Amino acid sequence: MLPSTFQGELPRALQHLIERERAADAPPAPLPRRHFLKVAGLGGLVLGTFPGLAAAQGAAASTAPAALKPTEQPLSFVRIAPDGEVTVTINRLEFGQGVQTALPMILAEELDADWSLVRSRMGSNDGAYVDPRFGMHLTGGSNTIKHSYTQYRELGARARAMLLSAAATRWSVDVATLRTQAGQVIAADGRRLGYGELAEAAMALPVPTTVKLKEAKDFRLIGQPTTRIDAKAKSSGRQAFGIDMRLPGQLTAVVAHPPVFGARLKSVDDGAARAIKGVKAVLRVPLDRGAEGVAVVADGYWPAKQGREALKLEWDTAAVEKVDSTRQLAQYRALVKQEGPRHFEADMAPLAKAPRRIEAEFVFPYLAHAPMEPLNCTVQLTDSGAELHVGSQFPGVDGLAAARVLGLKPEQVRVNVQMAGGGFGRRGLFSSDYVVEACEVAKAARTAGLSAPVRLVWRREDDIQGGYYRPMHLHHARIGFDDRGQVLAWDHVLVGQSITEGSPFAGVMIKNGVDNTAVEGMRDPYDLPMRLTVHHPKLNVPVLWWRSVGSTHTAFVMETLIDEIARQTRQDPVAYRMKLFGDQHPRHREALQLAVDRSGYGKKRLPAGRAWGVAVHESFESVVAYVVEASVKKGQAVLHRVTAGVHCNLVVNPRTVEAQVQGAALMGLSMCLPGAAITLKDGEVQQSNFGDFVVPRITDMPEIAVHTVPSADPPTGMGEPGLPALAPAFANAIARLTGKPQRQLPFQLA
Amino acid sequence: MSTLNVNGQAHTVDADPATPILWALRDHLGLTGTKFGCGAALCGACTVHLDGQAIRSCVTPISVAEGKRLTTIEATTDGSDRVGAAVHAAWVKHDVAQCGYCQSGQIMSATAFLKSLPQGRQPTPAEIDTAMAGNICRCGTYARIRAAVADAARALA
Known part of the structure; x- marks a missing residue:
């Protein structure tokens, strides 16, 4: 049941989503110029954007200021204080992913700010802080940098243009003779004025309608390894949560x-x-x-x-259904045999006469998010x-x-x-x-x-038992292929609760009875003749997206099965994937090649008892490839070394990208280790705290090296894409050691 | 009424003696740098020092602390403690924190560990892992924690 509270928020958001779907791969549009307004009231120079203004202006341009009501006070993105301190408001939640540093970096780049004077603050539900592409307040889908890169550049560039104009007036010189550097406007004769000294005068000037953004080769902040703005506060107990x-x-x-x-x-x-x-x-x-x-x-x-x-x-x-995990698995297995909605269609006739066949069942449990802050x-x-x-x-x-x-x-x-x-x-x-x-x-x-x-x-017990889990899933695959690894037919069934069913996103996410958040990551980038049947049973267990969403399970299924085909046809798992990518998927190729080159795969001799594992997966428009080294010790799978090859286009802050890949890799590893499952008996969740819902500790952490493919293309997401390929890469290494494929998470070695 | 010596200062806390130190610090004294993670000594987010020993304040009652010295993250990283300052500096240098919620506990465990080593002795990677194994980080900052602890130990040598 959804509350009827989405008027205002959701129709606009859905409209954006629908438009986005239609636009498919269109790059993020820059904000309409008219969204930029100068607002007074906070002292210094303040730039804000106002949703709803476009509509107001459409009705009558003179009503624009009235559009600021009834929000009462306009909120700003950037404030330059008289002492030169620049405070950037982020239109997202900071919860570890580093946007509190990356967004100010992007704005400060175009502003030519003195980075040592840049601060940041969190926003609110004020209309100014919606995702410029989704039109709703949203931190998710690894979207922050992808969607707000142009937005924050334009904000910074406009503020800089106004400061330049103020300085030109002050000195009575042509603005074209002035330049900016590290928080100062500099005249041709060497005179300088700090941004703080100019902020008030700049306030009185109109906001320029067009600004020229820098070329990537002129970036001084973007691309530099930059320590988080909150690093000191978070290393001293002073950061408030x-x-x-x-x-x-x-x-x-x-x-x-x-x-x-x-x-x-x-x-x-x-x-x-x-x-x-x-x-x-x-x-x-x-x-x-x-x-x-x-x-x-x-x-x-x-x-x-x-x-x-x-x-x-x-x-x-x-009056309530009492879900039981054992019964649920049997119910899901029964569903596999039934007809259901199709996501992909393909001719399954070649399956019966294929020279080689794999039939495989995969089981994934419910998972709790378990953030450290209850x-x-x-x-x-x-x-x-x-x-x-x-x-x-x-x-x-x-x-x-x-x-x-x-x-x-x-x-x-x-x-x-x-x-x-x-x-x-x-x-x-x-x-x-x-x-x-x-x-x-x-x-x-x-x-x-x-x-x-x-x-x-919430107590930790409320968190572990309180629901909204990554759904339990069952996958069933029947694959026919030839001795060269050519897939002739792939009949796949996926069973799992829909995350968006009953939500306002259902209309956009669920097509022909299939929830896209369940099937994302299936088949692509491989050009396979796959038939995909999907069942979304309804159960009394609340479900939700969990870092990397559908790819938490689809990447595992795809990348372990592709590896198994390579193994059965005696092909190198890297060479086999490269053959399948052909020249259609250059980012996959580059990411995988980078991980291969930096790991020593195929060249380095591994210690006895270790094996290589490989996987690559695209999610949220970024591609991450892993080459790992693993072993089995005392019946337990052990991950020793991880080399990541990452393609996320332009890297804003290399330190953050590295941290996000390290963290997402560990969360991927968390799915593999014993105790990583939420189960129910008679309707009750059987786990309650970190003693029985087990998450990795430092002793589980492999050595990890993260490498990115150089690119100047607009940045894509990095909060989630580091997760999906880790578990299948690890599983593929274990399968090579034991000869037995891993087809459930957490791993079952016995 | 209990009297607690926290960061060198005596405080009177009007709470049941069975109240965990964590809640006396957070709700009575306003020292919110020490974090609540699990309430069951499983995650280490609440780690403080009691007479120099790292303890889990979420399960240790204030009655245990009477007559002893409690040290929290606030005093450990304010520059007055040589080891704490080195750990803080290494944490910033390596940009360890992501969400940062567990890092108070991580730093308190690392500081107690480095103080337990003989002057100048460098910990092995395995020793660092063992010392830090009681602290969960859900963001997965462990690689940088390892590097930061080793770096702090070198700085203290």
């Missing part, structure tokens, strides 16, 4: 969630909870998916948690509306959901985006589950006479 919010009088809520998704309460005995010192209220609250819960509100986390655990609750689970949201109710403090990937969607719960107009809710301790998809969902929960608690607390701000904090 959403969970660190401390408002005057603030209370903390811990909520008892039902043991089975969607269950309601039968009875509540809160006597013991209320007796705990510091507990202020025990409140029944409606939860996500029609469930009910009990919130214990206290003057700190510890009494709230103690109170929550002292509750004696009886749950009514009669989910939290602070809600402050005021006379005029509500203010939320939350590390959100969808602050616009969350603001609308909050407005619905709190009975407010959308413009009465302000969402202040907070630094988040990871997310991997869990902080961006259409149901806004934990944001709605926080608002329900704040509303119930106010009804109970508590008007203080309320900070909802």
Whole structure:
């Protein structure tokens, strides 16, 4: 069930998505010139963009300033203070991926700012901060740099042009005689003025309608290895995250969630909870998916948690489906044999007479995102509306959901985006589950006479058991091929819950009954005669995108099967892939060749007991190839060395790209290791914390080297593409050692 | 009422003696640099030093800390502690943090480890891994953590 809160946000977003689909591979369009406006009120030079302005101008140009209402105050992207400090607002959530540094780098490049004076700040659900291509507030799909590269360059270039004009007026010289460098305007005679000295005068000037952007060869910041803006704060405990919010009088809520998704309460005995010192209220609250819960509100986390655990609750689970992983697998296997919607069609007749055949089943479990910062949201109710403090990937969607719960107009809710301790998809969902929960608690607390701000904090157990998992999947493949590895027919069935079904994205993502987020990564780039049948069973387990989404499983299936065909036909796995790529996929070729060259594959002799593994996969418009070295020790698969070849076009910050590939590779590895599974029994999730939902530790980390293919083409995504190819590369090495293909995650060696 | 010596200062905390140190630090004293990750001594995000030993503050009650010295990330990296300053500098140099949420705990574990080594002795890669194995980083910064710990040890030699 989706809340009916998307008016305003989603129609526009969907329109953008549909347009984008139509435009297919069209490059990101620069912002329409009229989106740029100069705004006053913050001191210094401020540039902002205003969505909705285009429509307003279409009606009547003179109404443009009125379009700033009712948002009350225009928000800026760049502010130059009198002391020269440049503050860049990022239109995304920073949760580790480095956009808080990369976006200011892009803007500062065109501004010719002094990098040592550049700061950054987080945005909000203000309309200025929508993704310029999606038209909604969104951090996801590895889109930030891809979609905002031109936007932030143009913002920087316009600010620079205005500073130049101000200096020309001050000195009474032709603007063409002036240049800029590191935060200063420099005249032909050597006179200099700092940006801070010019900022106020620049404010009085019109924003230029056109600006010339630099050529890539003139970049001084973009492409330079640059330390994160937040490196010092994050290495000293001084970086505040959403969970660190401390408002005057603030209370903390811990909520008892039902043991089975969607269950309601039968009875509540809160006597013991209320007796705990510091507990202020025990409140029944409606939860996500029609469930009910009990919130214990206290003057700190510890009494709230103690109170929550002292509750004696009886749950009514009669009306909800109780999923059981064992039964679910049997159900999925039965579905494989049934007809279903087709994503690809091909002639399957050659299958029966193919000289060689593979029949393979793959099983992937549910996975929790488990970001290190437990989910939290602070809600402050005021006379005029509500203010939320939350590390959100969808602050616009969350603001609308909050407005619905709190009975407010959308413009009465302000969402202040907070630094988040990871997310991997869990902080961006259409149901806004934990944001709605926080608002329900704040509303119930106010009804109970508590008007203080309320900070909802999930225990780690709530995070592991609270749902919105990467869906469980079953793949079934029957492949016919010849002795040269030529695939004659590939009959493939994929079973898994749809992520977008029932969401506002369904109309765009689900075509002919197939959710694109489930099948992305299948077949391509290989030109194979594949028939792909897809089943999307409905189950009472909430599912969501998980870093790299469909490619978390499709890359594994494709790259292990391609490798197996190479093995069975005695072909080198690199040479076989290169043959399949032909000259149609130069980025795949270059990425793989780079990984091969830098790893020593085919040249270096490996220590006894080690084997090479190879995989390559494109996701989010970037290609990542891995060449790995692995072994089996005491019955466990061990990953020793990883060499990455990356093609993401132009690299904005090489240090960030390296970090993102290292991190995504480790998350890919996390899927392979024992304990990386969420399972259900009688409707209840069986894991609860890092003791039984196991994630990698430093002792699991391989040596890893990341290499990028040089390119000046507009940058593509890097938050996710490092993940998909790691697990299949590792599996391919293990298969070469054991002679037995790995066809499930986590690995099963025994 | 409990009296806690935190970063060289005495604080009175009005909380149940069974309250974990983590929540006394975060909710009573406003020292939010120490992080809540799991509440079960599984992830290391809450690591602080008790009389110089790295402990998990999410499961250690404040009663245990009475009469002892607690040190948190705030004091370890403010420049007053030679080892902590070297670790902080190495963390920045290697740009270790991604989301950064676990890094307070990582730095507290690394600092306690380096202080446990005889002056000038360089840790082996295996020793670094063992010392840091109690701290989870979901972003996968482990490669840079290894490099930063080794670098800090060299700087301290």
